[in-house]
Amino acid sequence: MEKFEIIAKTLFGFEEILALELEMLGATDIELLTRAVRYKGDTALLYRSNLMLRTAIKVLKPIATFTVHNDKQLYEKVRTINWEDYLMPIDTLAVDGITHSNYFNHSKFVALKTKDAIVDQFRDKYGKRPSVNVEDPDVRISVHIADTTCTISLDSSGKSLGKRGYKTSQVYAPLSEVLAAGIIMLSGWDRDTDFIDPMCGSGTIPIEAALIARNIPPGCFREFTFENWNDFDENLWENILEEEKSKIVDFDGNIVGYDVDPRAIEISRANAERADLDDMLIFQKNNFMTGEPEIKQGHIVMNPPYGERLEEDNDMLEFYGEMGTKLKHYYEGSDAWILSANLRALKFVGLRPSRKIKLFNGPLECRLQKFELYRGSKKFKKMEKDL
Numbered sequence: 427m428e429k430f431e432i433i434a435k436t437l438f439g440f441e442e443i444l445a446l447e448l449e450m451l452g453a454t455d456i457e458l459l460t461r462a463v464r465y466k467g468d469t470a471l472l473y474r475s476n477l478m479l480r481t482a483i484k485v486l487k488p489i490a491t492f493t494v495h496n497d498k499q500l501y502e503k504v505r506t507i508n509w510e511d512y513l514m515p516i517d518t519l520a521v522d523g524i525t526h527s528n529y530f531n532h533s534k535f536v537a538l539k540t541k542d543a544i545v546d547q548f549r550d551k552y553g554k555r556p557s558v559n560v561e562d563p564d565v566r567i568s569v570h571i572a573d574t575t576c577t578i579s580l581d582s583s584g585k586s587l588g589k590r591g592y593k594t595s596q597v598y599a600p601l602s603e604v605l606a607a608g609i610i611m612l613s614g615w616d617r618d619t620d621f622i623d624p625m626c627g628s629g630t631i632p633i634e635a636a637l638i639a640r641n642i643p644p645g646c647f648r649e650f651t652f653e654n655w656n657d658f659d660e661n662l663w664e665n666i667l668e669e670e671k672s673k674i675v676d677f678d679g680n681i682v683g684y685d686v687d688p689r690a691i692e693i694s695r696a697n698a699e700r701a702d703l704d705d706m707l708i709f710q711k712n713n714f715m716t717g718e719p720e721i722k723q724g725h726i727v728m729n730p731p732y733g734e735r736l737e738e739d740n741d742m743l744e745f746y747g748e749m750g751t752k753l754k755h756y757y758e759g760s761d762a763w764i765l766s767a768n769l770r771a772l773k774f775v776g777l778r779p780s781r782k783i784k785l786f787n788g789p790l791e792c793r794l795q796k797f798e799l800y801r802g803s804k805k806f807k808k809m810e811k812d813l
């Protein structure tokens with residue numbers, strides 16, 4: 427099959443793990459960009475990328491690159507593309523714009539100009555034009571301008587790949603599935619130890635851990651925009667789906683999510699059920715500070731509250747301090763990875779992090795920090811003496 431350029435977009439800090447995922451899928455000419463990875467592959471790899479990549483948020487297929495200095499040029503050059511190759515007047519369309527350029531300040535305007543050029547081409551030829559559907563279009567186009575270089579791509583994914591489709595209910599401030607999968611992968615969980623999320627909210631981290639543990643394709647719960655394309659190869663897609671599903675394995679260890687809020691436990695269980703993982707995941711109500719749950723040795727990945735309101739800040743410092751004390755006393759022998767946007771409060775955990783990784787949760791700058799809770803370490807012995 428013919429190879430072409432593909433761009434997988436991701437979150438800040440995930441470029442390297444995404445490149446590793448792509449290498450495993452057989453991508454070639456892999457090149458790390460900012461919040462994206464460029465590579466080469468065929469149609470099968472394009473489909474497989476959507477189905478299998480855990481840390482990509484979009485998979486784009488560039489169809490044209492040109493130089494632009496103003497909106498008139500943009501309009502004219504977009505009109506030179508033969509849009510009939512990609513959609514028909516009866517299709518619905520959405521255009522997403524991104525600009526990092528002194529020549530173009532507004533992403534929405536860039537998207538609008540591109541959309542105008544596309545629909546005008548159809549109107550002039552057929553007297554009919556595709557209509558716009560921002561939420562759920564048949565074909566989604568991406569226009570990206572960096573300085574004067576404009577790249578027009580077909581968005582093969584549609585909705586963000588962070589929306590896997592199993593999470594229809596959520597508690598306040600859930601992580602995107604891509605962020606949850608990425609932090610688990612960065613944490614290097616070896617699947618030989620139990621996995622614990624002591625503050626699981628809607629269950630995103632334990633559910634992603636289970637998908638990783640069982641090698642379940644993260645995209646198998648949803649549809650993709652490439653399924654609407656003129657050249658969609660249904661046989662190829664069915665074969666890829668079948669092949670990847672045949673690689674699902676069993677997992678014998680425990681994956682546990684705790685939360686103090688009973689509603690969170692209910693929601694996590696419902697989400698796990700939709701992902702068909704309710705048999706293997708354990709969700710239980712537990713107050714991290716005071717509870718003593720049975721499963722405490724393992725690989726801990728947690729996303730505690732950040733306390734976004736200023737008046738909560740002092741409470742948060744105390745909360746993180748208590749969290750550190752509990753980790754030291756009760757979870758010794760485990761590794762704990764904490765993701766938080768409250769960088770001040772993280773200092774109050776009172777343990778020296780052995781790794782610090784800068785990430786973003788939406789617009790919030792975060793740190794993913796690793797704390798090694800060695801049993802018998804010097805620090806630990808001193809702490810025991812002090813008790």
Ligand SMILES: C[S@@+](CC[C@H](N)C(=O)[O-])C[C@H]1O[C@@H](n2cnc3c(N)ncnc32)[C@H](O)[C@@H]1O
Nearest residue numbers: 600601625627628630685686687713714729731
């Ligand atoms: C930022 S949310 C976690 C979101 C989660 N990662 C998700 O994707 O939905 C923090 C969670 O910590 C829980 N929490 C707060 N204090 C807790 C405590 N003392 N013990 C256990 N859970 C707690 C909250 O109920 C909330 O669900």
